[in-house]
Amino acid sequence: MVSLKKYDFIIVGNGLAGSLLANELLEKGQKILVFADISMKSSSMVAGGMVNPVTGKYLAKTWLIDELFGLLFDYYRGLEVEFKERFFYQTGLFRPFANEESKANFLNQIEKHQLHDYLEVQENTNAYSPHFNVNLGGMYTQKAGWLDVPTLLSKIKEKLIFWEAYKEAKFVHEDLIFEDSGFRYKDIFTQKIIFCEGFYAVQNPFFNWLPFNPVKGESLLAKINDYGIQSIVNQGKWIMPLGNGTVRIGATYSWHELDFENTERGRDELLSNATKILNTEFEIMGQQAGVRPSTKDRRPILGEHPYHKNMFIFNGLGTKGVSLAPYFVKQLTDFIFLQKDINPEANIERHYPLYS
Ligand SMILES: Cc1cc2nc3c(=O)[nH]c(=O)nc-3n(C[C@H](O)[C@H](O)[C@H](O)COP(=O)(O)OP(=O)(O)OC[C@H]3O[C@@H](n4cnc5c(N)ncnc54)[C@H](O)[C@@H]3O)c2cc1C
Known part of the structure; x- marks a missing residue:
């Protein structure tokens, strides 16, 4: 009989969404395993990484400007301190x-x-x-600048490898087995699973009903x-x-x-x-x-699957992932650990009627 490796969380995908979430969960002392398929290309690795509070032809304030811009500068600078590396540039x-x-x-x-x-x-x-x-x-x-996303992600990857939390492999959805207290995947047991697959979520059989618009x-x-x-x-x-x-x-x-x-x-x-x-x-x-990984209503999608408990998604960061991710990583982890509400405009619950 094979002994199972036990985790609190599996995270699928190590783009900006999966990496920042993984870092937060490690900081919370969770035992995690991140699946990363390097043959599947990532939006994060080619992103300009720009943050800009006022955008567009008509100078519109970014959605949630105060919440996002009140947090993101300290957040990325904090990561620079943690990793002893420069990757965030407030250039104006x-x-x-x-x-x-x-x-x-x-x-x-x-x-x-x-x-x-x-x-x-x-x-x-x-x-x-x-x-x-x-x-x-x-x-x-x-209050504008850019994040060198690949450098930050390479630092988080090193940390994941150090904590034996990184698995370079494609996650195959069809091999996931539902159990009463969690999920089994090959020789792994996890209590919770979070999909952070970027554009590839359109191929995820559990979440492909969501209104993505890549x-x-x-x-x-x-x-x-x-x-x-x-x-x-x-x-x-x-x-x-x-x-x-x-x-x-x-x-x-x-x-x-x-x-x-x-x-x-x-x-x-x-x-x-x-x-x-x-x-x-x-x-x-x-x-x-x-x-x-954009969505039809241009808002992120995060929260729990309507039917499968303890299965989550963190996606839809679209054109502004660098600005959105710090705030919504906290929203998702506060939802999971503290049962706090997710912003209704980003909460997957707004799409539950589409699930059948
Ligand atoms: C040209 C361009 C310019 C951009 N410029 C900016 C910008 O200036 N500012 C900004 O904020 N945003 C910008 N973006 C958007 C930004 O890239 C995204 O918002 C953000 O990076 C999305 O991160 P993600 O983790 O959701 O997705 P991704 O970065 O695509 O990551 C998803 C990851 O999941 C992995 N994966 C998927 N399925 C599986 C599986 N089954 N098993 C294992 N791994 C899997 C993939 O390999 C991938 O690495 C730009 C994007 C592009 C394309």
């Missing part, structure tokens, strides 16, 4: 005004939506002028000579400084080709936008593509 974000009309519109929006806490108008734009057309000034957000995205890596600009610059597309003259240019949105392949169309779209924004030459060094 500058949006040059493209023309007089858009300048007037933006100034109007700042007044109308009372965005003064998040945006300041900058007339002196000398720092940007070597590379951008900034004659009309622009708007600056200090969005493919591509970005370019480029080199610009003498690029000393420290902030992200955004004018439709964004240019993110990665250091040593390397920048990331992003990103595209496509609801059609849901794969991780680079396309010529993506490259052309980004190149054409970058050429409009930048007034200096740049050299393309690489291209990356991924599929964002």
